[in-house]
Amino acid sequence: MRIGELADRAGTTTRALRYYESRGLLPARRTVNGYREYDESDLRLLRQIRTLQAFGFGLEDTRPFVECLQSGHPAGDACPASLAVYRAKLAELDACISRMQEVRAEVAAQLARAEVTVAANLPGGPEPRCDLLPDRFPSQKEATA
């Protein structure tokens, strides 16, 4: 198939395919009149690249997966180099989640402080509180009786 058909079937652009070729990720054969020529195995490589990119992997991260498929493995992540990319990505995600959790805790603490200040500055308003309802707390009546 020609480059336009491949791009359509993989949901990408001919420009992206030429870029992948320039990076050595998706080499194309040429027909006698010089057009790029692709087959189903190229579509498979391309889908592997697109799937990983959708998860947030950079283009270079996809190279071990592509090479794994090219070397005849049934799946792009059947090779040790691909597993190393997965592991590195997980570590990166863990670090990111941890940073976000710190930021979240900080924002929550700021909000809590600000809510107290706002509530207490309402003119004439009572301080915010929760009342202990008897049905919520039946043992209290026994204890006071």
Place this chain on the structure above:
Amino acid sequence: MTSGAKHALPSVTDATFAAEVLDSDVPVLVDFTAAWCGPCRMIDPVLAELATEENRFRIVSIDVDANPQTTAAYGVLSMPTLTLFRGGEPVKSLVGARPKRRILADLADAL
């Protein structure tokens, strides 16, 4: 900025209240609190921050749901209730969440 929310207040229970609060050598501010009470969560970081700054009294929290005896003994009906204990007796109670500045101002005559 330092966050007080990371340092939870020490908690007491019906079982430890006498030893931790009533028999304390220093005054103790007891925060009667409940996990389901929004204003209690609002005041938690304020009290945690206060606890690191105050040397005139200690601050502890007690969960009213888990400790009905102490809650009933001091007639706590709303949370948060902040009660200052000195020499085994409650000397001042504040009901409702408020900023740190107001807590200190409202406790001033009892300190």
